[in-house]
Amino acid sequence: MVPTSANRTLVKPRHLKAGDRIAAVSPSWGGPGTVPDRYLVGKRQLEDIFNVAVVEMPHTLAPADWVASNPAARARDLMDAFADPSIAGIIATIGGSDSIRLIQHLDLEVIRQNPKVFLGYSDTTSLHLACHAAGLTSFYGPSIMSGFAENGGMHRFTIDGVRKALFDVEPIGLIAPNTEGWTAEQTDWGDPVQQRKPRTLQPADPPRILQGQGIASGHVLGGCAEVLEMAKATAWWPSLDMWHGAILFYETSEEAPPPKLIEYWLRNFAAQGVLQRLSGILIARPDPAGSETYRAELETTVVKALAEAGLPDLPVLSGLDFGHTQPMLTLPYGVKASIDCATATLTLLESGVN
Numbered sequence: 001m002v003p004t005s006a007n008r009t010l011v012k013p014r015h016l017k018a019g020d021r022i023a024a025v026s027p028s029w030g031g032p033g034t035v036p037d038r039y040l041v042g043k044r045q046l047e048d049i050f051n052v053a054v055v056e057m058p059h060t061l062a063p064a065d066w067v068a069s070n071p072a073a074r075a076r077d078l079m080d081a082f083a084d085p086s087i088a089g090i091i092a093t094i095g096g097s098d099s100i101r102l103i104q105h106l107d108l109e110v111i112r113q114n115p116k117v118f119l120g121y122s123d124t125t126s127l128h129l130a131c132h133a134a135g136l137t138s139f140y141g142p143s144i145m146s147g148f149a150e151n152g153g154m155h156r157f158t159i160d161g162v163r164k165a166l167f168d169v170e171p172i173g174l175i176a177p178n179t180e181g182w183t184a185e186q187t188d189w190g191d192p193v194q195q196r197k198p199r200t201l202q203p204a205d206p207p208r209i210l211q212g213q214g215i216a217s218g219h220v221l222g223g224c225a226e227v228l229e230m231a232k233a234t235a236w237w238p239s240l241d242m243w244h245g246a247i248l249f250y251e252t253s254e255e256a257p258p259p260k261l262i263e264y265w266l267r268n269f270a271a272q273g274v275l276q277r278l279s280g281i282l283i284a285r286p287d288p289a290g291s292e293t294y295r296a297e298l299e300t301t302v303v304k305a306l307a308e309a310g311l312p313d314l315p316v317l318s319g320l321d322f323g324h325t326q327p328m329l330t331l332p333y334g335v336k337a338s339i340d341c342a343t344a345t346l347t348l349l350e351s352g353v354n
Contacts (some may be wrong), residue, residue: 002019004189007099007336009306010012010135010136011112011135012115012137012252012351012353012354013115013117013137013255014088014116014117014353015117015166015168015236015351015353016050016052016166016167017088017177018050018051018052018298019051019053020091021054021055021086021088022046022052022054022088022089022172023054023091024039024043024054024055024056024057024090024091024144025060025074025078025090026059026060026062026067026077026092026093026125027075027077027096027099027102027120028064028066028069028074028075028092028095028096028098028123029064029092029095029096029123029129030068030098031094031096031145032068032093033061033062033063033066033067033145034063034064034092035145035189035190036061037189037190037192037195038145038147038195039061042143042144042145043148044302045120045148045149045154046091046144049154049159049166050163052088052089053146057080057081057241058071058073058080059073059074059077060077060078062095068098071073071098071280073099074099074105076105078090078102078165079107079144079201080129082111083110084135085114086181088116088215089117089118089119089166090116090117090119090300091118092119092124092127092144093121093143093144094143094144094145095122095123095124095143095146095224095298096122096123096244098101099123099125099127099227100126100227101128102130102235103126103128103234104140106130107326108317109134111131111134112134112135112136112145117138117139117166117353118131118138119138119141119142119145119166119293119324120140120141120143121223121224121324122143122227122253122324123224123227124143124262125140125223125224125227125228126227126230127229128140128333129223129231129237131151131333132236132238132333132334133236133238134237136314137333137335137352137353138210138332138333139166139328140222140223140322140331141161141330142328142330144160146188146326147247147326147327150185150199150326151194151196151197151198151199152199154327155180156180157179157180157329158326158327161309161327161328161329164330165331166353167266167353168353169350169354170350171348171350171351172332172350173348173349174345174346175320175329175345175347178205178327179202180201180204180327181204182202183199183200183201183202183203183286183326184247184254184287184289184326185200188253199326202319203318204296206261206344207318207319207320207344207346208317208318208319208344209252209315209317209318210283210316210317211282211313211315212316212341213313214311214338214340214341214342215338215340216247216279216314216338216341217245217247217337217349218280218336218337219281219334219336219337220246220249220271220282220332220334220348221238221243221246221247221248221249221334222248222249222250222251222282223249224253224324225251225252225257225265226253226255226257228250229265232268232272235329236348240272240273240274240277243273243274243278244346245275246277246278247279247280247281247339248274248281248282249281249282249284249320249322250281250282250283250284250302251283251284251286251323251324252284252287252323253287253324254287254293255289256287256288256289258284259294259297259300262298262301262302262305263304266301266302266305266306266309267305269305273311274277275300275311275314276309278313278314279314280316281314281315281317282316282317282318282322282338282339283298283299283302283316283317283318283319283320284319284321284322284323284324284337285319285320285323285325286318286323286324286325287324288317290307299318302318303316315341316319317344317346320346332351332352332353333352334350334352335350335352337349
């Protein structure tokens with residue numbers, strides 16, 4: 001039986017439009033202070049393509065060591081960006097590994113009372129869960145230094161995803177196939193020659209169904225696997241009723257955690273009762289970190305963990321572009337979606353913005 005969704009209605013922020021002021025925040029790694037040229041490329045491409053004005057918060061450009069030592073200041077930047085009525089949206093400059101340290105410094109009431117677009121991925125997962133706990137739809141998508149600063153210019157697939165998710169108020173609809181190809185190629189962000197040269201793209205095979213039949217519908221909820229582990233059992237972790245009927249979207253970082261760890265982590269999801277409440281799962285195309293077999297091993301692990309939990313028929317769609325490869329989708333938290341197992345497609349049935 002497909003679980004019945006008990007997800008409360010999240011507040012959707014106002015859609016972005018030309019001329020909006022967008023705050024750049026560094027809630028995790030101090031990337032802009034370490035590789036300022038890369039940050040400036042992302043800022044320029046974001047402004048030029050979407051006709052917005054990017055503004056830095058007081059500590060956005062601070063040295064990485066200082067940023068790492070001052071989580072309260074990072075949280076203050078984020079809170080001030082939410083509270084500032086002249087700012088329409090907030091975008092993380094880059095991910096990292098410790099945005100969970102902001103948990104004691106954030107005021108969810110500030111987020112709740114000032115709904116606006118918040119965008120980022122990877123370690124920003126923690127802050128998306130904070131927004132979810134505050135009752136706000138946020139957006140899992142590119143950061144300024146990874147996505148907007150893409151070598152040689154942004155990918156059309158990424159641009160279209162951002163525009164549909166953040167600027168358009170119509171339902172996002174069927175996720176079109178990525179025909180551009182994909183890349184996880186590592187380049188020197190400090191080298192202007194490499195910055196101007198597009199990265200080599202691998203052929204993008206279409207998503208495929210690992211198991212399940214029919215159409216599975218529910219609200220999307222999830223993030224980066226390693227960061228979800230940091231958030232488990234915290235005040236930001238969704239309660240079990242929030243998982244009822246959800247479609248879990250799940251991706252791994254460039255560290256490519258061993259599939260055995262994924263197995264352990266999914267066993268915890270089962271022990272909590274989360275897996276049993278899902279209506280489906282979305283798996284991202286992973287950064288293989290040089291391993292030709294990593295994706296296959298990851299997919300095998302997910303199927304095994306679901307079988308252990310007594311869920312051999314739970315629909316799983318794998319190979320979507322919302323993770324640590326480029327180009328990438330932008331996924332709004334909490335929106336209704338459907339997985340069509342017959343066509344191996346994902347449809348987002350509503351908009352994430354008002």
